[in-house]
Amino acid sequence: MKVNCNVNVHHLSRVEGHGAIGITIRDGKVERASWEVIETPRFFEAILSGKRWENAPVITGRICGICSIGHTLASIRAVENAFAITPTEQTGNLRLLLKHMETLQSHVLHLYFLAAPDFLGAGSVFPLIESAPDVVARAARMKLLANDVCDCVGGRRLHPTRTVVGGFTMLPEKKELSRFRERLIAASADLTQTAELFTTFKIPDFARETEFVSLKGEGAYPFIGGRLISSDGVEKEEHEYRGMTNEFLVSQSTSKWARLSRESYAVGALARLNNNFAHLHPAAAEVASLFHLKPVCHNPYMNNIAQLVECVHVVKDAVRIIDSLLDAQWEEPKQEITPRAGRGVGAVEVPRGILYHCYEFDDSGHVVKADCVIPTGQNHANIQLDLEYLASRYASEGMTDRDISLLAQMLVRSYDPCISCSVH
Amino acid sequence: MLNSGRTYLGVPVSRPKVGFFDFSSCEGCQLQMVNNESTLLDFLALVQIVNFREAMTGESDDYDIAFVEGSITRPDEVDRLQAIRSRAKVLVALGSCACFGGVNQLKNRFRDLPWVKETVYGGAAVETDVVRPLHDVVTVDLMIYGCPVRKEEVEKVVTNIAIGKEIAYPKYPVCMECKANENICLFDLGEACLGPVTRAGCGAWCPGSRAGCWGCRGPADDPNMEQMKRLMQERGISEEMILDRLECFGGFCEFSDALRAEMSKENP
Ligand code: SF4
Ligand code: SF4
């Protein structure tokens, strides 16, 4: 039996932002297992103070480079809710299409470039360019497709230019959408091969019961706005999000933590899937069954597979959205905005989980107070508890420091944390 | 610089060792590097990436070019940046956070740092200073502007360094590129745009999407600020909207500070 173990990973690689893992086990007892966030805060909530509403999406989109579209959309939704603007069906469809493609590009980036190297015994994707060129080419092809759609609909793949409060500054050409429709259909083959690749990976058999929080699907798998739900049975309205997140400060982190019915909860692809399995596209549900993934799954490593399942879902759903856009006449891209005093919340499922933006405006539309609750911030406490459990379990099984270190790093990576975003 | 008999467009080039480093930022500029799938492999053939925490495990202290993203907001960041400077032959500021402080420097408009901390963290102790661009702390050899940067520009810079060619920035404003692209002018739609004073090089990214320029690349050479303000005000665009854009990314800070002071004199 293993009695002593020391794991120190100061700057965890292949994650967004700066986080550290520390595990110390002495005489078989876990003395320390910690997930520390050392990222510098940028104070976005203070920065917004006094700014006109128009600034909010431009500034807060810069909270995160990977999910800038999600932040921009959550910000826009918060402003629109505060000003009592309901987006048109066309705007809703275009936003969802954009959202889907961000999900695809982010999940593919995570699955192939950040997570897969662990399963393939590589330090990064770079050596795979020579050893497994077709795998890398496939990942690049899917990412390129997703990014091309984002360029076309949002104006830019990173920090979109066309997405504004009230709608879009400019609409895509229908013939471009038709071309993307073909490419999305052709992407099925790449998705099938991705699923095949992942069936060859050994997903650690590890589970720790926890609570999962996400948007609640009502008629469809949820991405933009709606009611909030937890797997422990809590349900709230979007504007009551604070009752879901209950943020608090801890000394080991510059990011706030969150909890609900238990000491911690999880958000992300696995949480969405656990809470909304019935709304998955049948093709996505089929991939889930390939991996015996069904609700409620408590294995955090399965978040990788949940992301894979969502890739299939968003590609299928994107084709449906394009079909309905192609069938309709283009309407005006943007509605008029009349600012008013009020509070608005925008809840959006970004790749790493549920994101909230909340703004309070005075009657001239200047921000009085802003609050952003980031998915990874909500996951930190859960990651911490997973690490504690992982350390004690694998130490008692007599695993080596090296293996525990690898499994701990893979665990954190499974959450696909976006650390600088969580600190913001 | 350095070894090997490779050629690029028929010119022999070295394969410089490159590191990517990040400070306070959204990490979007780094992401742009893996975001151009079609040219990623060509780019990787051109350089040896030895440090890229976001994408790889393992690091090295031996690099020729350091691409540094983000702004400086904490003492530990100063130390880390100085260490990178001492190792790198060429230090490149990547993106507007690194060049000007980016959106992060909007914090600096509040003179009261304790209030800023209090707003976000309540009474808890959190370390933060005034946001600074890299060149306030170390010597910066090259700047690549933009929020985000354009990958094509980064690749061009790397190629030029590798073949020892001088890097020339456009001196003219975004309007020139915008007109060349035959976009509809935002001014004609009654919207604000900093295109007349912002340094070109982005291909008029935003106006191409019918969105006004927010000046993320900072000022062009000799920007005519008075004329730009007059043009905007003639179209009913308020000073506040102009200020919002001028101060957003930090490139125009000297002008935005002046405008802010002027406005508070008018409206104390
Ligand atoms: S310049 Fe913009 S895109 Fe680049 S890191 Fe800073 S905020 Fe992100
Ligand atoms: S849209 Fe902006 S950049 Fe383009 S011509 Fe008009 S002012 Fe210049």
Ligand code: SF4
């Ligand atoms: S148009 Fe202006 S804001 Fe947009 S990318 Fe170019 S310089 Fe930046």
